[in-house]
Amino acid sequence: MSNRESLLSLNDKITAAVTLLKAGKNVAFPTETVYGLGADITNVSAINQIFEIKGRPIDHPLIVHFAEVHLLDYWAIDIPDSAWLLAEHFWPGPLTLILPKSSHVPLNVTGGQNTVGLRIPDHPIALALLKALGENKALAAPSANRFGRISPTSANHVYEEFGSEVSMILDGGPCKVGLESTIISFYNSEAILLRPGGIPVELLEETLKQKIKLKENLNTSLRAPGGLSSHYAPVTALEVWPTEYIQQRAQQLNKNGLRTALIAWSGSDYFSQVTNENTHLFLMPADPIGYGHQLYATLRELDQDDFFCMLVEAPPTDPAWLAISDRLQRASYKTSIHL
Template sequence: MNKKTTLHLLEENIARAVALLESGKNVAFPTETVYGLGADITNASAISRIFEIKGRPTNHPLIVHIAEIDRLDYWANNVPASAWKLAAHFWPGPLTLILPKSSHVPLTVTGGQNTVGLRVPDHPIALALLKALGANKALAAPSANRFGRLSPTSANHVQQELGDKISMILDGGICKIGLESTIISFCDSIPLLLRPGGIPITAIEEVLNQKIELNKNLKHALATPGTHASHYAPNTRLEVWSTEFIHQRALELSAEGLQVALIIRADSDQLIHIQNDNIYHILMSANPIEYGQQLYATLRMLDEKNFSRILAEAPPDDIPWLAISDRLQRASFKT
């Protein structure tokens, strides 16, 4: 297929997606982080359908995806200078800003809160879709998966998760980041980190020239996407263990006759020298960016192999690994 034909096909798919969204249907689309499940923000029934499709609590807010920074103050009120500064630096990109919502954002999108999460995604298909929708439109879109489960990083993952529950999946290939956006709140006197993600907190601090507080210091906790204690979870039970004890735990489970998948980093590869027929080793990158790109797809692949247990080596206690630590902690939470 030549470039001209590919471009024409993409334009046709975008036009079809817009028509579906405008008619109140739900469309899955790619972003640089994970695939989103989109609804026209002006269509109440399409927004309600998102919660039904995902099995998501209605008080759990949806992130609003917009086409460009110039529309920020259409969707939010009283945007502080520091929020504009971050948007100018990181958008399009994996940064969500929590701000006081404008009257254009329905409470069904925000889970009943007077705040809204906004971002401009860094993916050509997502941006083309948003621009085709029009200036006063946006996509309310959580990740395109069942609530609490692994986020999808490919169109095939969306198909596996949601199948014929949605009207269309725009295929944009593999997501280049693979972890959800960093969420920063500006609903207090200082910016607060509500969720670590695709942009390191150190990069945000450098732009603002100030330290960013963590959400544990929030006096009035906001409901925030992706921050339930149990989230991002595979179907297979996941445990996180230190480098020192992970293989001991694997051997204990193996002695019980369980098939165990062991996720370790490349800089811990001495662990794979212990051979056991019940233990399957997965070697992950020692680079946190590459690890993040691989994480959800790896957990999904292990789910398909029907292991009894997945053991993940705890990441280093360093800022670059903060988002990985957050996802593994929530994915392994025992409900």
């Protein structure tokens, strides 16, 4: 960002961003989850530009961000009562609802599907931007990174990723959640988890007073953001190992003289015997909220260093860690190592 832009007041920045969006440009903006790369949903050309900048397949849907709960039925139709209940309880917040799209949502936003992902972000700058866009406006936005790579949780991450390819970056500081939204769809009024995220499934179930089904247990071809097997990945190889095996893998790499980042949550004492000039220990918080907040920033930092690979201690199997387990599984998908 230019020095002049950094000196502008927030209102001036919002006004400048709206002007760019209405002119068919793209703007990166902060949310509580990760930074998004937004285009005016009514501008088909601007939306296509988002796919080009990211290198995103055109059949991979975007999420529509808007400002007010009562506008849900402007963007969606045939909304079940359970969707309204979740929207009223968790918005603004890290929850995306997949619903039948209205005629106001163009097909290039949905990847050609008749459903659309909708959410209201919980960030003051994002909400100010969405409200300033005007009536019956919204932003179609994926995360502001190259397709399949690590999501950005700061304005600097976006700049490192795209530079001048993005017309403007609104800096809202580090994202407070740091992981993408939970995605829920509906089938016969039953809620289905398509992607774990910033809201634990247990909280959604408490609100609905019913169990949420897993996509894997249903015969559905519905495509949702972040649903590919390989996603959120660093350039550096990333391997996830159970606590009882990760030391053995670190020692194997050390014997070959390979520089390794060991990312652990269970404490430094356990790993003290394997840290050396080749194996560098990076401790993460032992709670899922703190771990999720730091995960992407840590992976990005280590990805810029000269490591042969990242060894990640597998997170606990507790449901509170589900979103983190999901991201690490997808980030490590292309790495297949056997001891």
